[in-house]
Amino acid sequence: MVKLCFRLLLVGLALLWQAQAATQLKASVDKNPAMYGEAIVLQLVLDEKVDAGVLDFAVLENDFRVSGPSVSQSMQIINGQSSQSTAWQLSLFPRRTGSLTIPAFTVGNISSAPINIEVQPASQSSGKGAELFLENSFSHEAVHVQQMLYYEIKIYFKGELQRGNLSQPELAGAEVEQVGKDVENSEIVNGERYQTITRRYSVVPQKSGNLTLNAPFFNGEMIDRDNSRYDYFARTKAVSAEGEPLTLTVNAIPDGQQHHWLPSELVALTEEWSPSSQQLVQGEPVTRTITLTALDLADHQLPDLTLGTVNGAKIYPEQPQSHKAERKGRIVAQKVFSYAIIADKSGTLTMPEVQVHWWNTKTNQPDVAVLPAVILQVSPNPQQSDNSVSAAPEQRVSTVAAEPVSDWYFSYSSWLLLVLWLGTVAMWLLQQWYQRPPTVELPVADSAVRFNPRKLKQACQQNDGVQAREQLLRWAQQLIDPQITTLSDILPHLPDGALKSQIQQLSYQGYQAAGKTWQGHGLLEAWAHFQHQPAQTPAGLAPLYPGR
Incomplete structure (x- = not known):
């Protein structure tokens, strides 16, 4: 029995020594040399079970765009011997051609061997024969500060695109926001039909100078036609494409622009009256709604309007309402101003013109949107006391004499009715209070949908x-x-x-x-x-x- 235990101990020590001696980290790639624009699959396998985050792949970012990693772990028992492994798999997209190096990775005191990759130029980056390529462009090459322009990326591809990821444009010193949804279409390029996906962004630069936008990058998966053979479980292959970096020239705001800076191709003012009649009645309110509309501007860029004071009327402004919408790939912003206007005397009422100064980006000159002055006729209100001024002296005297009597009688009756009504309400409330069932205070649930x-x-x-x-x-x-x-x-x-x-x-x-x-x-x-x-x-x- 002692001998058996001793033998088992020796076997266990031998297996442990073999496992420690065999522990290694292997690195491999699926292709070398590689072509610029295609994915290189890097696989690292360690014959130990370790934490997935033990490796840091940030060192690859200088030479490659990195997708992943995906991590898997496995354990096998063969003839009573167990083995474990951890595998990492990444997709690497070279940032340039030439000789690139995948450095060694280390886990504990075990390191992989570095791999030298030769990246060759793509034979065709776009046009006829290319399976996938990008085109990106600005709507303007030069703009002013805070002038909106558009940045468009169009993906051309042949075949069935299963999934993909397009890099987000980043432009330091500018606000970038996607406009609308992606648009799918098709085009014929050099005699071949391509499916297209177009994505559009609005760009509003906030500082002058030359701004550089990095090249867009797309990577995804496409059905591998060579291997699918109409199989329902067709294999996919990694595909990628890169656009061109673009430079934008941003000019400073022109000198002498003292007004609110509003660069646009079109700025307009419109108004509506409710009621729509140009004839006002003294003391009766009307609503004037003025809408400021601008093309290629954000709604927060639109200025406020001020009507000021108008002789013969009181003006009560409401809170302006702003919104924007996408129309055929462009931004249209509006700001709506509503005013309640009450004429306080009869006769002629003149509403002065309204002006909004803006910069016309088509003519590259200052411009003014104008709402012309409005002349309104205000008729007397027959229900107001102004008519009593034109009444006969005898009638006015008798009216004044009668007013104290009627006022006292009305006040006395009103107070009497009010007291009776309040007493009735009090009796009803008292009755309801006696008859109401006892209330049970329920605990308030901690709602998971509230902001935390x-x-x-x-x-x-x-x-x-x-x-x-x-x-x-x-x-x-x-x-x-x-x-x-x-x-x-x-x-x-x-x-x-x-x-x-x-x-x-x-x-x-x-x-x-x-x-x-x-x-x-x-x-x-x-x-x-x-x-x-x-x-x-x-x-x-x-x-x-x-x-x-």
Whole structure:
């Protein structure tokens, strides 16, 4: 028995020594040399079971666009001997041609061997014969500060595209926002038909100078026609394409523009009256609605209008309403101003003209949108006391003499009826109070759909963009506007600053290249800073921490 135990111990030690001696980290690629624009699959296999995050692939970002990794672990028992392994798989897209190096990776005291990759130029980057390519362009090569332009990316592909990811354009010193939804179509290029997907962005530069937009990059999966053979479970292959980097020239605001800076191709003023008649009645209100419409401008860029004081009338403005919409790939913004106007005397009432100064981007000259002056006729109100002035002296005397009697009689009767009515109401309330059933105070459930600042903080600390987006939308819907459905809807309600910028970056996260993780520390810092500066909060915007 002792001998058997000793033998088993020796076998166990031998197996353990073999496992330790055999532990290694292998690195391999599916192709070498590779062609620029195609994916290189890198696989790393360690014959141990370790944590998936033990390897840091950030060192690859300088030479490659990285998608992944996907991680798998396995264990096998063969003839009583067990083995375990951990495998990482990534898709690498070379950033340039030439000789590139995949460096060695290390786990503990075990390292993989570096791999030298030769990346050759693509034989055809676009046009006839290419399976997939991109085209990207600006609508204007030169604009002024705060002048909106459009950036368009069009993906051309042949075959069946299963899935894909398009990098989000990032332009330092400019606001970038997607316009509308992706548009699918088809085009004939060099005698071959391609399917197309077009994505369009609005770009509003905030500073002058030359701004460079990095090249867009697309990677995805397409049905492999060579291997599918009409199989229902057809295989897919990785595909990718890259556009061109673009440079935008942004000019400063021209000298002498003292008015509200409004660069656009079209700015117009329109008005409506309710009732629509040009004949007013003294003392009766009418509503004047003025709509300011501008092309290629954000709604928050539109200025306010001021009618001022008008002799012979009182004007009561309402809160302006702003909105924007997409029309055939372009942004149309409107601001609606409503005024209640009450003429306080009969005769002629003149409403002065309304002007909005703007910069015409077509003529590259200043321009003015004008709403002409309006002349209204105000007729006397027969129900007002003005008619008593023209009455005969005897009639006016008798009216004045009769007024104290009728007023006293009316007041006395009114007070008597009011006392009787109040007594009846009091008796009814007392009866209801005696007859009501006892109330049971139910516990208030902690609703999971309410905004939770702790969850937002936790999401930022854990770099959880999905949870952070969800909490920000709940906050905005409950404290700003229930109609808010996207992060972009929140931006017009926030002042310019770090919080607005961070929320904008989070809204773009869905278009980031695969494998690029959102970092929440910037949003958390901006959020905390925003909370300690209540003076910067725009009117009507509730704080992120209500009650603090």
